[in-house]
Amino acid sequence: MNTHELFQRRDFLKLSAAGLLSGVSVPWFESMANAAGQVQRPRGKKCILLWMDGGPSQAHTFDPKPGGEFKSLPTTVPGIHVTEKFPKLAQCMKDMAFLRSMTTEINDHYDAKYYLHTGFRRVTNLEHPSIGSIASAFVGLPNDDMPAFVTIDAGNDKGNGGRFYRSVPAYLGPRHAPLAVQHPARGLENLKPDTRGLDRRLQLLGKGEERFAREYNLPVVNAKQAAFQRAVNLMHSPRARAFNLDNEPAAIREQYGEHRFGKSCLLARRLIESGVSFVEIFHRGWDDHEGAGMRIAARAPWMDGAMSTLILDLKQRGMLDDVLIVWMGEFGRTPGDGNGHFCRAWTSMMAGGGINTGQAVGATNENGKNPGDTITRRPITAPDFMATLCTILGIDPHQELMASGGRPMPLVDKKAKVVTELIA
Amino acid sequence: MKHLLNIPTKWGMGLLAILAVLPGLAAEETVKSPLLERDVLPILQKNCMGCHGGLKQKRELDLRTLPAMLKGGKGGPAVVAGKPEESALWQSIAEDEMPKGKPPLSKKDKDVLKDWISAGLPTLAHLLKKYEKPLLPAGEKHEPGVVADAVDGHVSGQMANRGLKAAAVAGDAEFLRRLYLDLNGRVPTPEQAAAFLDSSEPDKRAKLIDELLAAPEFGVHFGRTWREWICPPELPSDMNSGRQPVQQSRDLGKWLARQFNENATWDKLVRDILTVKGEIKNQPQLIFYGLVGQNAQATPSGSTRAIGSLFMGVQLQCAQCHDDPFRDWAQNEFWGLAGFFNSMTGNFSKVQSREVPGEMSIPKSAFFNAGTRVPVGFLHGTKPDAKRKTDWRGVFVDWLTRRENPFFARAFANRLWFQLFTRGIVHPVNDMRALNPPTHPGLLNLLTNEFAASGFDVKHLLRCICNSQTYQRTSRGTVARQQELFGRAPMRVMTADMLLESLKIAYGDPKLDLRTHAKDDGNTNGESAAVGDEYMEFHRRFGTNEEDATDFTHGIPQMLTFINHPRLRQGGRFLEDWLKKNPDIKPETMIERLYLGTLSRRPGTEELAEAVAYTAACEEPKQAYTDVLWMLVNRSEYLFVR
Amino acid sequence: MKPASFILALLLAVTVQAETNQAVLKHVESLGGRVRWVSAKQEALEVDFQFSGDKVTDAEIARLPELGPIEILRLKKTSLTDAGLQHVARLTGLRRLYLEHTAITNTGLQLLAGLKQLEYLNLYQAQATDEGLLELAPKLPTLKQVHFHSRQVTAATISKISEKLPGLRVWPLPGRERARVETVLKLSETNLAEAESVMAVAEKDFKELNPLVKELKPRVDTAKKAADATHKKANSAGKSAETAKRRVVELDRKFKDADRQARAKPDDEGLKKKAAELKRQGDEARSKREELAKKYDAELRSNDVAQKLKRRLEKKFRRASNSKKVFELAKAELEAAKLQAEYARREHKALNGK
Structure with a gap:
């Protein structure tokens, strides 16, 4: 019952023809047929992706090792430790799960960012849709006031970390491109109307538009006017107040922290609450080539505060089961001082989302010359991760979509295996 | 066609598009019996060609083409015209012997196959055969006017065969704006628009075509x-x-x-x-x-x-x-x-x-x-x-590049047609093959011949097409089939390039930059940068579905940019210049100029009255005209090539 | 009923159902409400009116049960009153109910006693209080979390509730939070102490060493040069010692040959002489070699000293020239740790203040 707007705007004939010709199963097609009598609205969970751009050191965050630069700290789940820098998150362990056996083959920033956002390796003449756009297409409310996919720039700690990856919807269509918030405190660009005579201007415009629509009653004209209406609705929507953090009580703003990342987390919660399906926050500057220790020691407190507040806040609002929080970068860092890129064995985190939390999936070695450089249990590849993410959000990762030339494209690589430990 | 190359590109749904042609077209043929391309192939492709197609030919059977079916495999001919009971295909399907390892065909699909064989294996290609001959002889170059008439002959012939009538020829303003956008990638300036609209020369359209083909912006x-x-x-x-x-x-x-x-x-x-x-x-x-x-x-x-x-x-x-x-x-x-x-x-x-x-x-x-x-x-x-x-x-x-090469001239002619009419005569333009026949075989042959005979002269071919009535028809009307058969101009969404160049004209600003970012948002050289230069950013924001220009793909960010972007709310420099030079300019004159610079036409009576009333209610004339300009670029009409 | 008519009836039922919920859906959305399925697997709808404001009144939600299996209902900031809760009470599959900022009172609350699946209830800034909850909660076997503003609760009632229903978590509930907040505070203080000690070292380095950078630079260069010189000297001494050693070996071999020949021909004085000469030369070379070996040792030792000095100075220089950066980093770390501790303290204080 994914009322998948991509296909919604195509007529039924084209849709059925696609199903016949491709020779592949078209799940939304069949489920639409079964859905008679049910409310036709998308189903699935929402997601907040906390993207630590540059690659955070697992040894300095969530996979502490004996003799590491940071001491390890017990959490509320016996047997699971984090580093001493995350006391607040340590108290949220029952709502979090670590994936300590990420292994993703690519040590180059941009290609790895692409890989972890799409589940596919980057190729020259084709772009794959990013996870946010996928969620927008499959879980997002069609024709809502609020956009389905928003990205928030949580700022820049340090100038490196390679080029920046921007989510693209690729063949899912431009409606699933993210709405970009450049600064959490500034909200959405171009949202705030120039109020000088706005109503009068819209009125003047409306008269001409009405005549035009009468004269040209074409789908393309209706689509333009509908999109325009959505934008105006958003400008006037009470939901759009979500973009403005000033509407939040001071006490809550303080809990999230004055750091731009904390503000981004707060904005994410407000957006999710008001109907956005996928929020990606990126914080740039985790490429700690001169040693991760002191750098992360300085970053950890605001990250610890904002993330733990986000988890607790969602929990208090009874929303945690419906919202998955993901924390990750494009790879980890070399065990020990965290100087280099390290894709062979690293850690990501998931919280909420109704998954089996309070566990650590996978493990890296404890002993040996370089503890933490080898996976000892349950390797998770980038496609595995993507398939798991999709499944948790309620999107079938094994479905095939149609790219041009009639070539069916799997949403996630067919060989991907879902991390079943996480799924209830 | 963002990607004509390998796989896709953006929201590529090319295949859907082909299929969309066939049912529409054949329905007009009022053919009740099933047709190979329209009805039968989809069934065979889904159920049979995995084993009996290009990939594998089990029992030496290939179902990709009609001749191959007639030849059949080890089990004898797959189909025998008019005789389902002698057709190996029907026999194995009827008994659910085939497809092996897959669910049997539905009753409906079976009926289609049986009826098709009984009806004597009709094909769409066969139905279209009578339109294959071009109206002009091959091997020689003709005058553009002659070719244009032949183009119209083919199109109106096809319309008449389906009992349809082509739309009226577009008025000067509609033609003007379309031609500028198609040949020079932008709308005309207010002066250019006024000059053309006011001209009473009988051949002003042909002259404008020549003029725009000679302008550097054409290239x-x-x-x-x-x-x-x-x-x-x-x-x-x-x-x-x-x-x-x-x-x-x-x-x-x-x-x-x-x-x-x-x-x-x-x-x-x-x-x-x-x-x-x-x-x-x-x-x-x-x-x-x-x-x-x-x-x-x-x-x-x-x-x-x-x-x-x-x-x-x-x-x-x-x-x-x-x-x-x-x-x-x-x-x-x-x-x-x-x-x-x-x-x-x-x-x-x-x-x-x-x-x-x-x-x-x-x-x-x-x-x-x-x-x-x-x-x-x-x-x-x-x-x-x-x-x-x-x-x-x-x-x-x-x-x-030999003149008789079956692909070269044909591919270009077809693509040029696609560029102007949003749909190739063969569609998609990069999928020419026996089973994807042209809607107007004679027309495609005509254009191919003319292009080859002219020594592959691009401007000549464009001149031929643009001078035709077919190109110059109005986009007004709602009968979808009329447009599918090129009897009416399509309503298209401007490409990012067209839109950017046209906005520059509307605002009199050749450096128009619609990026929104603060200094600390990143730099432009790629390092941690969220933004590219203004051209790339504009393309990212206003890129369109280039496989189908009639598909409106913009969403909230694009519309918000138009509604609230500070640059688009500022008005244009030419506004200021004009007001300075002509402090006593009448609102009617100013509004007319704004219409000419955006919609490439003069305002209608109602439109003029509304805009005049609007400006009269504003205290500050510059602000009033800026608001009218804002209204004009936010009009649906502005975003379209109509 | 014949199969065919049964199917027909079923189809009809489905169609009727579809029509009803279409109408309700339309109505909900016209009020500014949003409807979605919360999970791919469960048949669970979320209906969200939190942005509808006063458009949503008691009467507007009367037909909600026809929409489908609603599990989550948000009525925040709507005009709902106690009377409207009778409609809510019909949504027996409800798991989460949001009534914050509404006029719901303790009386109305009791209408919810039939919601046997309810897990979460938000009454933040509603008219109801913990007294009402005390009455309602025992009838709701699955209730796990309830939300109030601190003004709506008293310590006495809350403790009664937690006595009766130890599984129920009521926010704000100081007791529950205390353990977490105290742990966080303790750990934050530890982090702060550590950051302070890192800072102390960094600051000392910065103060003491950073001004020395200029002065250290020539000293490092001198030491480097000296070390290079001693290294060279040691090398060449090593080579001389090696050459001498080879000469000793060579002479020894020659002497052995000569000696063997002399022994084979005891009468040949010439041979004897030659052997004796070679022995003399060998001894001379041996003593030279010892001398050179000693010299080599001495050079090695002085090189060692020079290298150590160089390394020490280099390290000190590095530390001195990095001390500014390290100091900055330590400052950032300390700032962050301070902030963390400060928040933890405030949270702790807020908790104990109640």
């Missing part, structure tokens, strides 16, 4: 268009994290612009691209091979796919890894073609010949037959008689 627009077909500007580049060098790719557009402006014949232009050698200095077209390759390197397969799609109008990508199950070429043919481009190496800055024995070894990346050695050869099996050791590309181009 710029076509250069950008082809550059984008080769490689979209917003794909990963050195500005936004990829390896594609932005400046050099833009230089390719400029080089193409020069060729189009000098009216380099299409064969020469293509030869200059395909046989290029040496360093990129002074030959920007050299970047072509890098752009269509992999990881910044030219690859034989990438070159083959791109050349197939851009210059031959065929999709070869499936055959790269296996025999194409739905098209009648094999994997060997793909690699035979790729062999021509195996005799060179190249990247973004250099192309060199290399010594090869005139054959190609199928690489490991292909799923099947890796390691098999295939001699160079053209599509459909012919072999070059040349014997050479290095650089086979010239041999390929000699074959490609």
Whole structure:
């Protein structure tokens, strides 16, 4: 019952023809047929992706090792430790799960960012849709006031970390491109109307538009006017107040922290609450080539505060089961001082989302010359991760979509295996 | 057609598009019995061709074409006209013996197959046969007016056959704006618009066509268009994290612009691209091979796919890894073609010949037959008689650009038609094959012949089409079939390039920059940058569905930009200049000018009255006119090529 | 009923159902409400009116049960009153109910006693209080979390509730939070102490060493040069010693040959002489070699000293020239740790203040 707007705007004939010709199963097609009598609205969970751009050191965050630069700290789940820098998150362990056996083959920033956002390796003449756009297409409310996919720039700690990856919807269509918030405190660009005579201007415009629509009653004209209406609705929507953090009580703003990342987390919660399906926050500057220790020691407190507040806040609002929080970068860092890129064995985190939390999936070695450089249990590849993410959000990762030339494209690589430990 | 190359591109739904043609078309034929292309092939493709197609031919049976079906396999002829009970296909389907290992066919599908055989195997191609003959003789070049009349003859003939009437010829304003956008990639300036509308010369349309074909912006627009077909500007580049060098790719557009402006014949232009050698200095077209390759390197397969799609109008990508199950070429043919481009190496800055024995070894990346050695050869099996050791590309181009080559002129004519009418005569434009017949076979033959006879003269072909009534019809009307059969102009969404150039005119600002970012949001050189330069950012924001220009794909961010972007709320410099120069200008005059600079027409009576009333209620004239300008660019009419 | 008519009836039922919920859906959305399925697997709808404001009144939600299996209902800031809760009470599959900022009172609350699946209830800034909850909660076997503003609760009632229903978590509930907040505070203080000690070292380095950078630079260079010189000297001494050693070996071998020949021909004085000469030369070379070996040792030792000095100075120089950066980093770390501790303290204080 994914009322998948991509296909919604195509007529039924084209849709059925696609199903016949491709020779592949078209799940939304069949489920639409079964859905008679049910409310036709998308189903699935929402997601907040906390993207630590540059690659955070697992040894300095969530996979502490004996003799590491940071001491390890017990959490509320016996047997699971984090580093001493995350006391607040340590108290949220029952709502979090670590994936300590990420292994993703690519040590180059941009290609790895692409890989972890799409589940596919980057190729020259084709772009794959990013996870946010996928969620927008499959879980997002069609024709809502609020956009389905928003990205928030949580700022820049340090100038490196390679080029920046921007989510693209690729063949899912431009409606699933993210709405970009450049600064959490500034909200959405171009949202705030120039109020000088706005109503009068819209009125003047409306008269001409009405005549035009009468004269040209074409789908393309209706689509333009509908999109325009959505934008105006958003400008006037009470939901759009979500973009403005000033509407939040001071006490809550303080809990999230004055750091731009904390503000981004707060904005994410407000957006999710008001109907956005996928929020990606990126914080740039985790490429700690001169040693991760002191750098992360300085970053950890605001990250610890904002993330733990986000988890607790969602929990208090009874929303945690419906919202998955993901924390990750494009790879980890070399065990020990965290100087280099390290894709062979690293850690990501998931919280909420109704998954089996309070566990650590996978493990890296404890002993040996370089503890933490080898996976000892349950390797998770980038496609595995993507398939798991999709499944948790309620999107079938094994479905095939149609790219041009009639070539069916799997949403996630067919060989991907879902991390079943996480799924209830 | 953001990607005519291999797979897709953006929201590619090319296949859906083909299928959309057939049902609509055939319905008008009032053919009640099933048709091969429309009804039967989809069933066979879904259920049968996996084992009896290009990939496998179990029991020697191939169901891809009607002749192959008639020939049949070990079980005898698959179909016998009018006799289901003698047709092996029907027998095995009726008994649910086939398809093996799959659920049996539905009653409805079975009925289709049976009825089709009983009706004597009707095909759409056969129905269209009577339209195949062009209205002008082949082998000679004609005057544009003559060709234009023949174009109209074909189109109105097809309309009449379906009991339809073509739409009226567009008024001057509609024609003017469309022609400017199609030939020069922008709307006319207010002065240009007024001059044309006020002219009473009887042949002013033909004159404008000549004028715009001679304007430098003609080449710029076509250069950008082809550059984008080769490689979209917003794909990963050195500005936004990829390896594609932005400046050099833009230089390719400029080089193409020069060729189009000098009216380099299409064969020469293509030869200059395909046989290029040496360093990129002074030959920007050299970047072509890098752009269509992999990881910044030219690859034989990438070159083959791109050349197939851009210059031959065929999709070869499936055959790269296996025999194409739905098209009648094999994997060997793909690699035979790729062999021509195996005799060179190249990247973004250099192309060199290399010594090869005139054959190609199928690489490991292909799923099947890796390691098999295939001699160079053209599509459909012919072999070059040349014997050479290095650089086979010239041999390929000699074959490609011969006047009688079945792909070259046809692919260009069809693509040009697509560019102007949003739909190819064969659609999609890169999928010409027996089972995807043209809607107007005679028209396509006419244009192909004329293009070849003119020595591949691009401007001549454009002049022929633009002078036709078909091109000059109004887009007003709602009968979908009328537009599908080219009896009415389509309503198109402006491409990003058209929109940017037109906004520059509306605002009198050649450097219009719609990026919204603060200084601390990142820099533009790629390092941690969220933003590219204003051209790339505009493309990212206002890119359209280039496979279907009638598909409106903009959403909230695009609309919000139009509604609230501070730059678009500021008004234009020309507004200020005008008000300064003419402090007592009448509102009517000013409003008319604003209409001419945006919608390329004068306001209607109601429109004028509304705008005058609006400005009268405003205290400050400049603000009032800025608001009217805002209203005009926010009109649906503004965003469209109508 | 014949199969055919049964199917027909079923189809009819489905169609009727579809029509009803279409109408309700339309109505909900016209009020500014949003409807979605919360999970791919469960048949669970979320209906969200939190942005509808006063458009949503008691009467507007009367037909909600016809929409489908609603599990989550948000009525925040709507005009709902106690009377409207009778409609809510019909949504027996409800798991989460949001009534914050509404006029719901303790009386109305009791209408919810039939919601046997209810897990979460938000009454933040509603008119109801913990007294009402005390009455309602025992009838709701699955209730796990309830939300109030601190003004709506008293310590006495809350403790009664937690006595009766130990599984129920009521926010704000100081007791529950205390353990977490105290742990966080303790750990934050530890981090702060550590950051302070890192800072102390960094500051000392910065103060003491950073001014020395200029002065250290020539000293490092001198030491480097000296070390290079001693290294060279040691090398060449090593080579001389090696050459001498080879000469000793060579002479020894020659002497052995000569000596063997002399022994084979005892009458040959010439041979004897030659052997004796070679022995003399060998001894001379041996003593030279010892001398050179000693010299080599001495050079090695002085090189060692020079290298150590160089390394020490280099390390000190590095530390001195990095001390500014390290100091900055330590400052950032300390700032962050301070902030963390400060928040923890405030949270702790807020908790204990109640």
